[in-house]
Amino acid sequence: MLFLEKIRCEYLENPIGIGENKPRFNWIIESDQTKVEQVSYQLQVSNDVNFIKILWDTEVVSSSNSTHVVYEGPELQSCTQYFYRVKIWDNKGEESAWSEIQIFETAMMNNQEWKGIFISADDKNAPNSSKGKHLRHEFNLKGNIIFARIYATALGIYELHLNGKRVGESLLTPGWTNYKKRLQYQTYDVTEMIKEGRNAIGAILGCGWYKGELGWNGKRNTYGKHTALLFQMLVRYEDGTEELIVSNEEWKSAEGPIVYSELYHGEIYDARFEQQGWSEPNFYENEWKKVYPVKQDFSIIMPQDGVPVKKQESIKPIELIITPKGETVIDFGQNIAGWVKFKVKGKSGDRVLLKHAEVLDQEGNFYTANLRRAKATIEYTLKGGAEEVFEPHFTFQGFRYVQIVEYPGTIDLENIEAIVIHSNMEQTGDFKCSYPLINQLAKNILWGLKGNFVDLPTDCPQRDERLGWTGDAQVFMRTACFLMDTTNFFKKWLRDLKSEQFEDGAVPYVIPDILSGNFACGAKEIEKQAGATGWGDAAVICPWTIYECYGDKRILEEQYESMKAWINYIKENAQEGLIWNKGFHFGDWVALDAKEGSYFGATPNELTATAFYAYSTEIMIKVAKILKQEEDEGYFTQLHQSILEAFKKEFYTSSGSLTARTQTGHILALMFNLVSDEDRTQTVDSLIQLIKENQGHLTTGFLGTPYICKVLSENGRLKEAYDLLLKDDYPSWLYQVTKGATTIWEHWDGIKLDGTMWSEDMNSFNHYAYGAIGEWIYTVIGGLDTDSDKPGYKHSIIKPQPGGGLTYAELNYTSLYGQIAIKWEMKGRRMNVGVIIPHNTTADVILINANNEIIETHVVGSGKYNFEYDYFID
Numbered sequence: 061m062l063f064l065e066k067i068r069c070e071y072l073e074n075p076i077g078i079g080e081n082k083p084r085f086n087w088i089i090e091s092d093q094t095k096v097e098q099v100s101y102q103l104q105v106s107n108d109v110n111f112i113k114i115l116w117d118t119e120v121v122s123s124s125n126s127t128h129v130v131y132e133g134p135e136l137q138s139c140t141q142y143f144y145r146v147k148i149w150d151n152k153g154e155e156s157a158w159s160e161i162q163i164f165e166t167a168m169m170n171n172q173e174w175k176g177i178f179i180s181a182d183d184k185n186a187p188n189s190s191k192g193k194h195l196r197h198e199f200n201l202k203g204n205i206i207f208a209r210i211y212a213t214a215l216g217i218y219e220l221h222l223n224g225k226r227v228g229e230s231l232l233t234p235g236w237t238n239y240k241k242r243l244q245y246q247t248y249d250v251t252e253m254i255k256e257g258r259n260a261i262g263a264i265l266g267c268g269w270y271k272g273e274l275g276w277n278g279k280r281n282t283y284g285k286h287t288a289l290l291f292q293m294l295v296r297y298e299d300g301t302e303e304l305i306v307s308n309e310e311w312k313s314a315e316g317p318i319v320y321s322e323l324y325h326g327e328i329y330d331a332r333f334e335q336q337g338w339s340e341p342n343f344y345e346n347e348w349k350k351v352y353p354v355k356q357d358f359s360i361i362m363p364q365d366g367v368p369v370k371k372q373e374s375i376k377p378i379e380l381i382i383t384p385k386g387e388t389v390i391d392f393g394q395n396i397a398g399w400v401k402f403k404v405k406g407k408s409g410d411r412v413l414l415k416h417a418e419v420l421d422q423e424g425n426f427y428t429a430n431l432r433r434a435k436a437t438i439e440y441t442l443k444g445g446a447e448e449v450f451e452p453h454f455t456f457q458g459f460r461y462v463q464i465v466e467y468p469g470t471i472d473l474e475n476i477e478a479i480v481i482h483s484n485m486e487q488t489g490d491f492k493c494s495y496p497l498i499n500q501l502a503k504n505i506l507w508g509l510k511g512n513f514v515d516l517p518t519d520c521p522q523r524d525e526r527l528g529w530t531g532d533a534q535v536f537m538r539t540a541c542f543l544m545d546t547t548n549f550f551k552k553w554l555r556d557l558k559s560e561q562f563e564d565g566a567v568p569y570v571i572p573d574i575l576s577g578n579f580a581c582g583a584k585e586i587e588k589q590a591g592a593t594g595w596g597d598a599a600v601i602c603p604w605t606i607y608e609c610y611g612d613k614r615i616l617e618e619q620y621e622s623m624k625a626w627i628n629y630i631k632e633n634a635q636e637g638l639i640w641n642k643g644f645h646f647g648d649w650v651a652l653d654a655k656e657g658s659y660f661g662a663t664p665n666e667l668t669a670t671a672f673y674a675y676s677t678e679i680m681i682k683v684a685k686i687l688k689q690e691e692d693e694g695y696f697t698q699l700h701q702s703i704l705e706a707f708k709k710e711f712y713t714s715s716g717s718l719t720a721r722t723q724t725g726h727i728l729a730l731m732f733n734l735v736s737d738e739d740r741t742q743t744v745d746s747l748i749q750l751i752k753e754n755q756g757h758l759t760t761g762f763l764g765t766p767y768i769c770k771v772l773s774e775n776g777r778l779k780e781a782y783d784l785l786l787k788d789d790y791p792s793w794l795y796q797v798t799k800g801a802t803t804i805w806e807h808w809d810g811i812k813l814d815g816t817m818w819s820e821d822m823n824s825f826n827h828y829a830y831g832a833i834g835e836w837i838y839t840v841i842g843g844l845d846t847d848s849d850k851p852g853y854k855h856s857i858i859k860p861q862p863g864g865g866l867t868y869a870e871l872n873y874t875s876l877y878g879q880i881a882i883k884w885e886m887k888g889r890r891m892n893v894g895v896i897i898p899h900n901t902t903a904d905v906i907l908i909n910a911n912n913e914i915i916e917t918h919v920v921g922s923g924k925y926n927f928e929y930d931y932f933i934d
């Protein structure tokens with residue numbers, strides 16, 4: 061039986077609001093046979109569900125492509141539903157039936173279709189206000205509605221209510237972009253929410269990133285001073301007529317129960333100001349005020365290209381603690397990003413006051429100093445009477461512990477839960493092994509992702525920062541792509557990156573770039589907070605990683621100019637275009653070989669910067685080749701060669717040793733192949749020596765850490781790589797696990813050996829950068845790697861490399877082709893390796909023995925396989 065499953069358009073199941081002119085399709089092949097390959101496919105797109113009038117028929121195409129099949133039919137129309145189906149033929153002579161019918165629906169393809177205007181409830185005093193503002197409007201509809209969509213966005217954050225119910229599940233909409241350049245709007249199917257006759261729409265607006273506080277110096281109004289809504293509802297009737305309901309000056313506005321709401325600081329909500337029925341028809345709105353039209357450039361508005369943030373799970377408290385200081389604190393057992401949802405009963409005017417923290421201090425007291433200026437406080441005033449349920453609207457907190465400062469009556473933990481929010485991506489990867497501390501580390505890495513992939517890749521969810529640091533995203537990228545489907549998440553962020561790149565190609569430190577022109581972070585020049593090695597390289601490394609992990613060529617096409625511009629920026633700033641020894645760099649950020657009190661690791665910036673320059677240029681050779689840019693390919697090949705030669709001359713002595721005696725220097729030289737073959741062994745040996753000199757520990761920061769185990773295992777030092785990973789004394793990955801971490805820390809010594817904290821000014825306990833070791837865990841212990849010649853796991857390299865006394869490891873990954881599984885288990889002197897390879901893919905299964913020698917390589921097609929062999933050699 062051959063059939064198709066998980067048929068997706070732009071990686072989404074039946075998406076609405078697609079903005080792509082040429083969306084792409086993927087499907088997963090199911091069959092009871094093995095070694096199944098698709099030999100041809102047929103895809104049809106129709107305007108009607110019965111496929112009577114077919115808009116586009118590929119006919120039978122001889123191709124094994126089951127991912128990224130591009131729509132090449134007639135131009136797609138706005139706000140239109142398209143139906144599509146696929147069938148395939150395989151190499152076993154089987155033909156599938158037509159797949160289940162799928163839908164994709166376009167957004168507004170042209171900004172001129174906007175008939176609404178931006179409206180605001182703000183008067184002149186608004187710039188410093190953090191109140192939630194309400195807007196409302198009533199309208200009449202005829203009967204027989206067959207289609208109703210809302211298209212909406214805001215300056216600020218919005219929440220919509222229609223006829224008394226919340227519209228959609230997306231949070232923090234429209235998401236964060238540089239609102240001067242790109243503003244996303246969302247599409248909602250509200251066909252079931254409206255009715256013939258009178259209807260009412262309500263919106264609540266909060267400050268969000270647009271005008272709320274942003275960054276660590278308390279600055280606000282980054283993008284503008286007034287929140288505003290843009291709304292358009294398209295209604296289609298059975299008789300073919302259409303109607304538009306839009307935001308205009310007929311709408312009314314009011315303040316409400318959200319007295320204050322700020323992303324960093326939390327929310328003050330006074331339920332006594334709630335107005336019953338405010339988003340329902342026939343509401344008495346005489347006390348509501350007029351709205352103000354707001355001018356806005358419509359050319360920057362675009363359909364949502366990222367992934368909406370949604371509620372993901374709920375966590376019950378594990379314990380109610382009274383701290384030595386006497387604070388009442390709930391422990392949720394997991395550091396998360398999200399908020400507390402509570403039920404409460406009391407008198408009108410009673411209050412609930414909650415504070416949030418990631419950790420307790422040395423004595424076990426509630427610790428908030430590392431939140432810096434972020435107040436992370438929820439203050440709720442009861443209206444009184446029946447049970448009240450509360451969740452905040454335009455804020456989120458990074459926390460494990462919640463201090464209950466005020467709460468009417470006795471606290472019943474049954475009434476309190478933590479809601480986890482993050483961008484709504486499917487979890488694709490999972491790893492376990494026989495060593496519990498590694499399993500906890502793997503969990504922490506996943507939670508590091510959950511806590512920081514909140515609309516964009518951020519550095520932390522708790523303090524007054526939560527910025528899209530490019531360096532952090534770059535180092536964690538590969539790990540993230542294993543754990544979750546990050547395709548659309550990064551598509552959006554990379555578009556943001558491209559839109560914010562300076563004309564000379566410099567990439568800002570953070571995307572969206574709120575630092576340039578505002579306040580300095582390291583560089584002297586405030587106007588331009590951009591162009592740091594290892595950070596700006598996100599422009600090249602991130603699209604490339606998406607290509608490797610998903611085979612998505614379009615991201616390379618889209619980002620190509622941006623990638624090239626980054627290389628060019630470096631070249632222009634490098635000595636003779638080769639050694640990059642200028643400008644500000646974070647370098648091997650917060651490495652342990654930094655001078656006392658400094659964040660900057662000891663590896664010289666010119667080495668780190670030239671190393672990343674070489675690496676990014678090497679990637680560009682491959683990208684140019686894939687995109688058939690022959691001239692560029694030649695150019696980057698030559699440039700790369702020249703950088704290599706210059707690197708050797710500048711950073712290697714004539715006797716073949718690296719001048720910088722730091723772990724990260726050696727790691728980068730090995731990782732980016734900057735070492736000549738004759739010097740390789742010496743470089744590896746001296747890295748080992750440097751580790752020894754540090755009692756077997758690492759001293760690396762943000763840029764060296766991701767690769768340390770990798771360069772060891774790739775250079776015949778698998779044992780040393782395991783030794784490092786399995787260390788559980790300070791500093792090591794497992795040190796924090798033994799200290800009870802449930803996420804990844806920003807510093808190796810976030811909590812020091814004596815229980816005291818790293819300095820208050822920069823000590824996040826939910827910071828995924830060091831979680832980049834995930835890549836090594838999945839590719840080496842788990843044994844799954846991609847093949848960039850056949851990316852996206854079209855061909856997998858399966859090579860588990862046991863070690864460290866582990867007796868089994870198990871990895872599961874849902875690729876675009878389906879599930880890949882690897883499980884290895886040692887049974888006495890025998891090794892058993894079981895693998896599952898999805899249809900329409902192949903894999904090299906490479907089996908190694910205890911001496912880390914390859915004993916067999918099997919090239920396999922789809923199916924389940926089991927290999928058993930003598931692992932230990934006498």
Ligand code: RAM
Pocket residue numbers: 519525529530531532646649806822
């Ligand atoms: C801090 C954080 C962030 C890092 C920058 C350079 O704000 O540690 O992760 O990228 O510094």
